[in-house]
Amino acid sequence: MSDIHAQMLDMGRRxxxxxxxxxxxxxxxxxxxLIAAAQALTAASADILAANLRDVDRARAAGLSEAxxxxxxxxxARIEAVAAAVAEVATLPDPLGRELARWERPNGLDIARVSxxxxxxxxxxxxxxxxxxxxxxxxxxxxxxxxxxxxSDCLExxxxxxxxxxxxxxxxxxxxxxxxxxxxxxxxxxxALLTGLEGTVDLLIPRGGKSLVARVQxxxxxxxxGHLEGLCHTYLHAAADADMAVALSLxxxxxxxxxxxxxxxxxxxxxxxxxxxxxxxxxxxxxxxxLRGDAAAMALVPEMTEAEEADWTTEYLAPILAVxxxxxxxxxxxxxxxHGSGHTECIVTEDAAxxxxxxxxxxxxxxxxxxxxxxxxxxxxxxxxxxxxxxSRLHARGPVGAEQLTxxxxxxxxxxxxxx
Amino acid sequence: MSDIHAQMLDMGRRxxxxxxxxxxxxxxxxxxxLIAAAQALTAASADILAANLRDVDRARAAGLSEAxxxxxxxxxARIEAVAAAVAEVATLPDPLGRELARWERPNGLDIARVSxxxxxxxxxxxxxxxxxxxxxxxxxxxxxxxxxxxxSDCLExxxxxxxxxxxxxxxxxxxxxxxxxxxxxxxxxxxALLTGLEGTVDLLIPRGGKSLVARVQxxxxxxxxGHLEGLCHTYLHAAADADMAVALSLxxxxxxxxxxxxxxxxxxxxxxxxxxxxxxxxxxxxxxxxLRGDAAAMALVPEMTEAEEADWTTEYLAPILAVxxxxxxxxxxxxxxxHGSGHTECIVTEDAAxxxxxxxxxxxxxxxxxxxxxxxxxxxxxxxxxxxxxxSRLHARGPVGAEQLTxxxxxxxxxxxxxx
Numbered sequence: 074m075s076d077i078h079a080q081m082l083d084m085g086r087r088x089x090x091x092x093x094x095x096x097x098x099x100x101x102x103x104x105x106x107l108i109a110a111a112q113a114l115t116a117a118s119a120d121i122l123a124a125n126l127r128d129v130d131r132a133r134a135a136g137l138s139e140a141x142x143x144x145x146x147x148x149x150a151r152i153e154a155v156a157a158a159v160a161e162v163a164t165l166p167d168p169l170g171r172e173l174a175r176w177e178r179p180n181g182l183d184i185a186r187v188s189x190x191x192x193x194x195x196x197x198x199x200x201x202x203x204x205x206x207x208x209x210x211x212x213x214x215x216x217x218x219x220x221x222x223x224x225s226d227c228l229e230x231x232x233x234x235x236x237x238x239x240x241x242x243x244x245x246x247x248x249x250x251x252x253x254x255x256x257x258x259x260x261x262x263x264x265a266l267l268t269g270l271e272g273t274v275d276l277l278i279p280r281g282g283k284s285l286v287a288r289v290q291x292x293x294x295x296x297x298x299g300h301l302e303g304l305c306h307t308y309l310h311a312a313a314d315a316d317m318a319v320a321l322s323l324x325x326x327x328x329x330x331x332x333x334x335x336x337x338x339x340x341x342x343x344x345x346x347x348x349x350x351x352x353x354x355x356x357x358x359x360x361x362x363x364l365r366g367d368a369a370a371m372a373l374v375p376e377m378t379e380a381e382e383a384d385w386t387t388e389y390l391a392p393i394l395a396v397x398x399x400x401x402x403x404x405x406x407x408x409x410x411x412h413g414s415g416h417t418e419c420i421v422t423e424d425a426a427x428x429x430x431x432x433x434x435x436x437x438x439x440x441x442x443x444x445x446x447x448x449x450x451x452x453x454x455x456x457x458x459x460x461x462x463x464x465s466r467l468h469a470r471g472p473v474g475a476e477q478l479t480x481x482x483x484x485x486x487x488x489x490x491x492x493x
Numbered sequence: 494m495s496d497i498h499a500q501m502l503d504m505g506r507r508x509x510x511x512x513x514x515x516x517x518x519x520x521x522x523x524x525x526x527l528i529a530a531a532q533a534l535t536a537a538s539a540d541i542l543a544a545n546l547r548d549v550d551r552a553r554a555a556g557l558s559e560a561x562x563x564x565x566x567x568x569x570a571r572i573e574a575v576a577a578a579v580a581e582v583a584t585l586p587d588p589l590g591r592e593l594a595r596w597e598r599p600n601g602l603d604i605a606r607v608s609x610x611x612x613x614x615x616x617x618x619x620x621x622x623x624x625x626x627x628x629x630x631x632x633x634x635x636x637x638x639x640x641x642x643x644x645s646d647c648l649e650x651x652x653x654x655x656x657x658x659x660x661x662x663x664x665x666x667x668x669x670x671x672x673x674x675x676x677x678x679x680x681x682x683x684x685a686l687l688t689g690l691e692g693t694v695d696l697l698i699p700r701g702g703k704s705l706v707a708r709v710q711x712x713x714x715x716x717x718x719g720h721l722e723g724l725c726h727t728y729l730h731a732a733a734d735a736d737m738a739v740a741l742s743l744x745x746x747x748x749x750x751x752x753x754x755x756x757x758x759x760x761x762x763x764x765x766x767x768x769x770x771x772x773x774x775x776x777x778x779x780x781x782x783x784l785r786g787d788a789a790a791m792a793l794v795p796e797m798t799e800a801e802e803a804d805w806t807t808e809y810l811a812p813i814l815a816v817x818x819x820x821x822x823x824x825x826x827x828x829x830x831x832h833g834s835g836h837t838e839c840i841v842t843e844d845a846a847x848x849x850x851x852x853x854x855x856x857x858x859x860x861x862x863x864x865x866x867x868x869x870x871x872x873x874x875x876x877x878x879x880x881x882x883x884x885s886r887l888h889a890r891g892p893v894g895a896e897q898l899t900x901x902x903x904x905x906x907x908x909x910x911x912x913x
């Protein structure tokens with residue numbers, strides 16, 4: 074067995090032991106640890122900045138793009154935001170020990186379903202050092218132990234952030250191993266994590282680009298929560314309000330083009346395309362968005378480029394929008410079923426019956442009526458943060474917050490009942 | 494690609510299409526199909542019996558044990574029970590389309606979490622032809638498509654049962670492919686199923702012996718719901734009522750020794766062992782149970798055989814019980830953590846505070862106070878049946894009924910909100 078593999082197995086064992094200690098610790102300790110971690114992050118701001126500069130210098134020397142370097146970079150303000158986010162997670166209600174259901178059986182057995190931690194979560198991510206703190210905080214809030222594996226590009230920053238959070242754990246009497254970070258950039262460490270570390274990892278959460286997520290989903294021997302693509306749709310139904318159509322299309326595409334909830338394809342009912350499409354196209358073009366349409370769309374908006382088949386299944390993560398004219402709701406739903414990634418889809422309409430049909434027929438993690446697909450976000454849902462968005466049909470679907478990072482057990486209280 | 498593999502992929506594709514049709518069909522159709530399936534089973538009783546005789550003859554010729562042949566055998570009464578079980582599933586409330594939660598955001602967004610089917614479930618099982626009907630019925634109740642793979646020992650019976658249920662589907666206007674059965678005994682078919690059939694299978698549910706479940710868990714590339722072992726414990730705390738201790742220990746071990754909820758290890762507080770253990774041991778011995786104890790247990794009940802280390806981690810599925818004297822609740826909890834399988838554990842005590850500590854500290858799927866571990870069953874929980882018991886920490890834990898065979902999606906209703 075390689076050295077790296079042995080080290081990783083050791084991390085797993087320590088994580089398991091920390092999970093037990095975490096479960097035995099009082100709930101208040103988790104809150105105290107989060108508050109202390111936030112304070113430690115603020116106190117360590119200079120160290121974190123210095124570490125980040127080393128990461129940034131390395132990235133520059135390696136010729137990374139400015140966009141990537143920006144994703145990587147921390148400033149005092151950004152570090153303060155990271156600390157504030159951790160402090161906010163400290164204020165979230167405890168998702169553990171809740172009675173999710175309780176009922177009595179005819180024989181008098183009192184049965185309750187009670188929330189518990191999942192156990193050991195491994196988060197694999199790239200480029201964003203803030204994920205080190207965000208993910209660790211949500212794991213801690215939900216009583217889970219975290220094993221973090223960041224990209225080599227933000228390793229120094231992440232180690233510094235991790236060190237601060239560890240001080241928070243220790244000051245609250247929690248084991249330092251409740252949040253571990255893989256300190257080696259060696260790729261073999263990821264391979265080991267994907268095996269589940271001999272049963273010690275309960276769940277893998279990949280955060281990053283498509284190739285990372287695809288690799289994890291393909292090779293992981295343990296459950297994975299995440300999404301491959303956010304190929305979201307906004308559908309302008311025949312009864313859509315024209316102004317709302319413009320406002321929503323613009324926001325859904327252009328608010329931030331690189332988030333998973335950005336709309337990538339606009340579907341427009343033929344019946345109202347002449348009324349709806351030109352103003353929408355104009356607003357998007359003025360905002361710098363390139364439009365690629367089918368023949369019917371181009372006929373209405375000649376400035377569009379011609380869309381190819383591949384455009385209907387492309388997550389651009391850029392100011393580019395595919396536009397297709399559809400014959401009605403059925404065709405819109407069919408298009409989404411065939412080309413979507415099960416993430417987020419929206420219908421814009423004043424026709425409540427049409428909205429109801431759409432909301433019922435479309436089977437994505439999030440279906441919307443008259444709202445921007447950019448609301449696909451745990452914070453916007455009121456979850457107090459998210460560790461990611463899942464398109465999995467099992468365990469959790471949609472935004473994954475502290476509450477979704479829990480399991481449950483049944484507590485049965487009897488008075489001596491025996492089963493016939 | 495082998496013929497079998499191609500055939501299996503085709504089943505997967507047909508399952509996917511059937512899943513869509515099932516989702517689009519009215520809820521009443523699923524109830525109608527279940528009622529019709531139950532009636533079809535009764536009507537086909539003679540055919541099913543004839544098919545079963547062929548399975549039994551084959552098993553006899555192959556020299557299978559009487560116990561296995563009995564597990565395999567159907568009688569008119571057993572077939573009637575199978576039909577009645579399907580008819581009962583028809584009366585279960587529809588678990589789909591339920592609003593599991595609903596809330597409004599400060600910006601006016603109305604967000605609901607609504608239950609949906611999971612999709613395509615593959616059930617792999619051995620020996621018990623009734624599983625063909627039970628599993629298919631629960632899948633149908635929860636809007637899921639089923640791909641069934643039974644053991645070769647009950648293939649003829651299962652095919653006949655499947656044919657009857659298909660008639661029920663068709664009569665209710667549902668696609669026949671909503672319940673498919675693998676008609677070839679070729680082992681390569683299981684291998685194909687374990688790959689997930691190119692993304693068409695959402696969940697695997699193995700029902701059977703340890704080697705089947707272990708193989709599935711080790712090789713599956715898709716999520717698995719099930720349990721490897723039911724190594725359950727009953728712990729007689731120092732403040733246990735002596736009569737209750739006898740009744741519960743007897744029922745938990747001997748009601749049916751081969752169910753996963755049977756107690757395999759009895760833990761007894763040293764402080765009260767002299768009071769509690771001899772009557773319990775006497776009752777168990779009188780019922781035909783062999784006892785294997787540690788030195789302290791043997792000192793109190795000399796008729797016991799000496800337990801070895803392996804006895805603490807053995808699921809006997811037989812009238813054998815391992816007995817260990819512990820120093821108190823902490824040691825009992827520690828023993829369960831180290832040796833248990835996370836299935837079901839019970840504390841017998843009149844001390845509510847001790848019970849609370851036990852119920853909180855033990856992290857198994859089901860934790861009990863003063864009740865028989867044999868209640869670990871979906872029917873007993875009020876779920877109207879179960880497809881199996883899961884010790885997984887993800888998606889569903891404990892008995893898996895129709896409600897647990899669902900996923901959810903978010904439905905967001907807005908009035909044109911854009912995200913800042």
